[in-house]
Amino acid sequence: MTASHASRLVLPGELLGTAEEFVPGHGTYEEQGRVYAALLGSTHVDANDRSVSVRAVHAIPHLGEGDLVYARVDELKSQMAIVTLLSDASTNRAVPGTPEATIHISKAKEGYTDSLNEAFSTGDIVLAKVLQAQPTVKLTTAPASLGVVAARCHSCHGILAGGDRGLHCPRCGATETRKMSHSYGTLHAPLKARAPGGHHAGSH
Numbered sequence: 001m002t003a004s005h006a007s008r009l010v011l012p013g014e015l016l017g018t019a020e021e022f023v024p025g026h027g028t029y030e031e032q033g034r035v036y037a038a039l040l041g042s043t044h045v046d047a048n049d050r051s052v053s054v055r056a057v058h059a060i061p062h063l064g065e066g067d068l069v070y071a072r073v074d075e076l077k078s079q080m081a082i083v084t085l086l087s088d089a090s091t092n093r094a095v096p097g098t099p100e101a102t103i104h105i106s107k108a109k110e111g112y113t114d115s116l117n118e119a120f121s122t123g124d125i126v127l128a129k130v131l132q133a134q135p136t137v138k139l140t141t142a143p144a145s146l147g148v149v150a151a152r153c154h155s156c157h158g159i160l161a162g163g164d165r166g167l168h169c170p171r172c173g174a175t176e177t178r179k180m181s182h183s184y185g186t187l188h189a190p191l192k193a194r195a196p197g198g199h200h201a202g203s204h
């Protein structure tokens with residue numbers, strides 16, 4: 001244990017460390033060898049098994065129809081996107097239980113969508129609205145305010161910058177297309193990789 005393992009408050013998408021340092025536990029996810037917070041909460045490192053977990057600050061009792069949520073795109077199938085619910089967008093509280101949801105291809109954007117690859121890419125963070133909360137969670141990103149709010153470049157994994165004509169990569173110049181939310185870019189800070197192991201003043 002070092003001072004860097006002291007509990008701290010983290011945002012969804014915030015880098016916790018590398019997979020060599022930590023075993024991803026509850027409330028985290030691993031992507032390309034790095035472990036990230038899946039929800040807003042406080043970090044806990046188990047010194048015995050090196051697992052890192054994030055405990056929700058406040059869990060919401062349940063999701064309701066019409067609620068806005070942040071979710072991460074995990075898998076694109078021909079007819080639907082499989083996503084992990086990260087948090088309630090209005091309260092930023094973690095979504096409890098088994099936080100999996102789907103976005104049907106007809107609900108990804110307005111009009112006909114030939115392939116979900118036009119709308120999303122794996123790893124994207126989307127702002128979505130709950131169409132159905134039980135027995136499974138179904139979401140829509142069709143309205144203009146909804147859709148992808150943070151995405152990474154396919155070529156270099158840099159954070160894509162938003163613009164009127166779509167997304168571009170400031171690092172390598174690639175352009176990409178998504179079903180973007182009007183609030184694209186609001187999650188840039190927590191998605192950015194931070195150097196792990198920084199000391200956190202004030203923790204005990």
Ligand SMILES: [Zn+2]
Pocket residue numbers: 153154155156157158169170171172173174
């Ligand atoms: Zn790039």
